[in-house]
Amino acid sequence: MIDKISYWLDAASKALIVSFLTIMTVVLAIQIVLRYFFQMGIIWSDELARFAMIALVYIGAASATRDNSHITVSIFEDHKPSLRKWFAPIQWIVMFVYSICLIKFGFDTLKVVGAQSSANMGISMGWIYAVIPLSAAIMIVHLLARIGKRPPAIEKEEI
Amino acid sequence: GGYSGKSSVDGTAAADDNESGTKIPAADTSGATYKLRLGHQSPEETNVQVYAKLFKELLEEKTNGDVHVEIYPFRQLGTDRELLEAMQFGTLEFGIINGPPISGFAPETAIVDLPFLFRDWNHVKTFLDSDVKDEYTALTEEANLKMMGIMARGFRHVTNSKKPIETVEDLKGLKIRVIESPVYVNAYREVGTSPQSMNWSDAYTALEQNAIDAQENTLDIIHDENVAEVQDYVSKTGINFVFSFIMASKQEFDKWPEDIQQAVLEAADEAGKEMTTRNEHNEGEFEEKLKAKGMEINDFDRSQFEGKFEDTYSSWKKEHGDNLLKKIQDIK
Amino acid sequence: MVTLFFALTIVLFLLGVPMAITIGFSSIVYILLADINPMIVVQRLFTGADVSALMAIPFFILAGNLMLTGGLAQRILDLANSLIGRMTGGLALVTILGCMFFAAISGSSIATAAALGTLMIPAMVDKGYGRGFATAIVSNASPMGVIIPPSISLIIYGSLSGASISDLYLVGVPAGLIVGISLLIVVYLISRKRGYKGTDEPFKFSDFLRAFRRSLWALGTPIILLGGVFLGIVTPTESGVVAVVYAIIVGMFIYRELKLKDVWGIFLDSAKSTAIIMFIIANAALFAYILAYENIPTAIVSSVLSISENPIIVLLLINIILLIFGAFMDTMAILVIVVPMFLPVITAMGVDPVLFGIIVVVNTAIGMATPPFGATLLISSNLGKSPLVTVARESGWMLFALIVALLLITYVPYLVMFPLWGFG
Ligand code: NA
Ligand code: NA
Numbered sequence: 071m072i073d074k075i076s077y078w079l080d081a082a083s084k085a086l087i088v089s090f091l092t093i094m095t096v097v098l099a100i101q102i103v104l105r106y107f108f109q110m111g112i113i114w115s116d117e118l119a120r121f122a123m124i125a126l127v128y129i130g131a132a133s134a135t136r137d138n139s140h141i142t143v144s145i146f147e148d149h150k151p152s153l154r155k156w157f158a159p160i161q162w163i164v165m166f167v168y169s170i171c172l173i174k175f176g177f178d179t180l181k182v183v184g185a186q187s188s189a190n191m192g193i194s195m196g197w198i199y200a201v202i203p204l205s206a207a208i209m210i211v212h213l214l215a216r217i218g219k220r221p222p223a224i225e226k227e228e229i
Numbered sequence: 230g231g232y233s234g235k236s237s238v239d240g241t242a243a244a245d246d247n248e249s250g251t252k253i254p255a256a257d258t259s260g261a262t263y264k265l266r267l268g269h270q271s272p273e274e275t276n277v278q279v280y281a282k283l284f285k286e287l288l289e290e291k292t293n294g295d296v297h298v299e300i301y302p303f304r305q306l307g308t309d310r311e312l313l314e315a316m317q318f319g320t321l322e323f324g325i326i327n328g329p330p331i332s333g334f335a336p337e338t339a340i341v342d343l344p345f346l347f348r349d350w351n352h353v354k355t356f357l358d359s360d361v362k363d364e365y366t367a368l369t370e371e372a373n374l375k376m377m378g379i380m381a382r383g384f385r386h387v388t389n390s391k392k393p394i395e396t397v398e399d400l401k402g403l404k405i406r407v408i409e410s411p412v413y414v415n416a417y418r419e420v421g422t423s424p425q426s427m428n429w430s431d432a433y434t435a436l437e438q439n440a441i442d443a444q445e446n447t448l449d450i451i452h453d454e455n456v457a458e459v460q461d462y463v464s465k466t467g468i469n470f471v472f473s474f475i476m477a478s479k480q481e482f483d484k485w486p487e488d489i490q491q492a493v494l495e496a497a498d499e500a501g502k503e504m505t506t507r508n509e510h511n512e513g514e515f516e517e518k519l520k521a522k523g524m525e526i527n528d529f530d531r532s533q534f535e536g537k538f539e540d541t542y543s544s545w546k547k548e549h550g551d552n553l554l555k556k557i558q559d560i561k
Numbered sequence: 562m563v564t565l566f567f568a569l570t571i572v573l574f575l576l577g578v579p580m581a582i583t584i585g586f587s588s589i590v591y592i593l594l595a596d597i598n599p600m601i602v603v604q605r606l607f608t609g610a611d612v613s614a615l616m617a618i619p620f621f622i623l624a625g626n627l628m629l630t631g632g633l634a635q636r637i638l639d640l641a642n643s644l645i646g647r648m649t650g651g652l653a654l655v656t657i658l659g660c661m662f663f664a665a666i667s668g669s670s671i672a673t674a675a676a677l678g679t680l681m682i683p684a685m686v687d688k689g690y691g692r693g694f695a696t697a698i699v700s701n702a703s704p705m706g707v708i709i710p711p712s713i714s715l716i717i718y719g720s721l722s723g724a725s726i727s728d729l730y731l732v733g734v735p736a737g738l739i740v741g742i743s744l745l746i747v748v749y750l751i752s753r754k755r756g757y758k759g760t761d762e763p764f765k766f767s768d769f770l771r772a773f774r775r776s777l778w779a780l781g782t783p784i785i786l787l788g789g790v791f792l793g794i795v796t797p798t799e800s801g802v803v804a805v806v807y808a809i810i811v812g813m814f815i816y817r818e819l820k821l822k823d824v825w826g827i828f829l830d831s832a833k834s835t836a837i838i839m840f841i842i843a844n845a846a847l848f849a850y851i852l853a854y855e856n857i858p859t860a861i862v863s864s865v866l867s868i869s870e871n872p873i874i875v876l877l878l879i880n881i882i883l884l885i886f887g888a889f890m891d892t893m894a895i896l897v898i899v900v901p902m903f904l905p906v907i908t909a910m911g912v913d914p915v916l917f918g919i920i921v922v923v924n925t926a927i928g929m930a931t932p933p934f935g936a937t938l939l940i941s942s943n944l945g946k947s948p949l950v951t952v953a954r955e956s957g958w959m960l961f962a963l964i965v966a967l968l969l970i971t972y973v974p975y976l977v978m979f980p981l982w983g984f985g
Contacts, residue, residue: 084829087829087832087833087836088825088828088829088832090832091619091623091828091831091832091835092828094616094619094620095620095623095802095805095806098616098799098802099802099806101426101799102794102795102799102802102803105404105423105425105440105441106794106795109402109404109423110423111404111423111424111425111426112426113409113414113424113425113426114426115426116426116427116428116613117409117426119613119616120611120612120613120616121611123610123615123616123619123835123839124607124610124611126619126832126835126836127610127835127836127839127840127843128610128836128840129836130832130833130835130836130837130840131581131836131837131840133833133836134833134836134837134840139833139837140579140580140581140582140837140840141579141580141581141837141838141841141891141934141936141939142577142578142579142580143574143575143577143580143889143933143934144577145575145932145933146575146576146577147577148948148949148950149950157576157577160576160578161576161577161578161579164573164578164582164583164586165578165579165582167586168582168585168586168589171589171599171602172602172603172606174599175599175600175602175603176603178599178600179318179600179603179604182314182317182318182600183314183317183604185334185372186314186333186334186372187333187336188333189310189330189333189409189410189411190409190411190414190426192411195333198607199603199607202603202606202607203603299856301853303901305853305858305901306850306853306854307608307850308608310608311604311608314604315601315604318598318600318601318604319598320597320598320600320601427613427796428613428614428720431613431614431720431796431797431798433723433725434719434725434726434727434790434796434797435793435796437725437727437793438727438790438791438792438793439793440793440794440795440796
């Protein structure tokens, strides 16, 4: 069950981050064309692109938790792979506690920043900040789906 | 992040070209009961830092050292928006904030950003001495922010690299970087320019390379940010007037005993008044400095703006009414 | 408590907790112990990514990946091969020269490592080069991606320091040449000692001309990107968007090697890389906040200045500190944390912020190739299917060459600053 949820959440995350990157590219490309050829400016383009990037970063970070592709200093594990079974639970706990904190603090923060509106588009900052607790929740699902499985290999093949 | 060079309201993100960036605060804080933090986003050689130091001195003196203020300049604790948030959270006691970003937290505060609102420095000073000011500062209470001292910074003038701007007609088609504020953007659209959205460091490069033609700022910032290196003309258009505010976290403020609160309010108010006087006085000095750096400065007959900002005003009135607006306009 | 904070960070690092979460988690622990309102955590994580200049990262990574698939990278290598492929260590030298060319069209070292690693490591192994050595060449040469403009690192440094990005770009070219030439020399000497042969085909001008013509569109990229910035058509951050659009057009319609069905995968991979890198930057912003809150930058500045106020010694100290940071940390995290710490010292000593910028960027570029943690080291070792320890061992002399180049740039600044200081 949790495996399925993790799978589908990740599929959705991937579609989302591709869309965000596309939005960033298109919006800024239009801005350049408008400014250079038509002497016009869109005042919200930078803000929209930045917000898309923030969403991309957090949703993408959650996705990287699923396939264990976060950047890691794994000198000891590389040197002595048998250490992995001792280290993996500690790594799991730290990531889990981190995600729980982001959810808890995230919701508290939303209550405060929800009243604030963004400088150009005038949308509630609550909507944008919400991506942090949301992605932390996705991370937790991915972490729960890992329980009972072999510690995931660090993305590297050795010959 | 706190250190990152994202859009700063008045362009204080650009080079800190001073020679004295290494003063190490080594104040003896042993006797202080209250160790309070003040953050702002401007470099150290700016009037905002002078303002911060003045407030610190006055407050420490008034409380006989019971309060110690630590100043964190140059975005060490974040830019304006982040400082305001930190005050809402209660993680920061004081911040010096440039006007416009506050409107994200208390929309009606943008009223002083309306174009062509203040006739001249006298109008500004009378406003600061009036009850209308108290009505204005009360606007941020609901957002859990206390607005205490006000420093009038000055009129914001347009600089560009093409020609002196003498008529509203000259503004037409100018690609201008304005600060991130709908009121500013609307106003600059209404006089025919093409406002661009850009953070300051990008804007500085864009000005350097002529990707955009113009920007607008107060004379002191035009000077401090080395605009002279990338622009030739300063035209004293003064479409907007800008203030910097000493703000406090309301939740922290409410925790302090009454005598401390009183001292904080007095110090902020006195610092603001003193800085306002200095800024008005220094405008001429900055004009001379800019001329010495090779900029050409011209006067602009602001009466041309009469009736030019009707859309901006009518959309303001639609959203916020005209109660406070009338009061400010009616100040003689 | 600050000691506890640093100790926790190091222990979590060594236990293999992801880097971003290591610095984020220890910052959270600190904030809870210091009784600071934890909402600041979420705010710093948000604002750490909320920076316009950082948009250069996704765009340049995306552009690099498009250029690889679209055939631009291959054509650049063919050109390099026609120039020096015949020499001793031909393919190795071609890889370095290819990195320099590719660096001039890409703003990202990671994209450079991905492009050159994919194309050149298998080719070198086929010709009898040691796998570890082949991989190490890509790991050590691809950091030039951020030294030679366009460059994500230079854009970010410019936005942090206020130094002019076009000045940084002008200085980046000679700095990249110095680094490239140092690497060419060392790799040539090693190849001669180990007997790696070149193609031995005589140089034929017609071959060169053909390779040159074929790579014209790829070679046109720096003219469009840098020209766009210098002529003021686009901002440095926006030039990343132009690179993306240009790479799509050339790859799809001119070289016809980029297929529509590839594009989804490229966007996904690029988005993922961006997220992984910027997740570290965002957490580094939280970490940097604690440093500022505890006044640690001020303490460091005063302790460095108490050792000496002589620029030569201070710069040496800063280089050593940066190289140590670079061994363990990601470039962007270092930029976010270190630049604001040292900039006041540097300006106080009268060192040009542009020169300091190139010194910092070269340092962080070296950090990409030094063990235990380095972006190009990890990617190359991954692509080359060679263990990190082997690649690190094979990197020794090349790292030495990089450090020599760094010292040259630091102590003979005229070598890189002449575009700004003039020939007077
Ligand atoms: Na480059
Ligand atoms: Na490293």
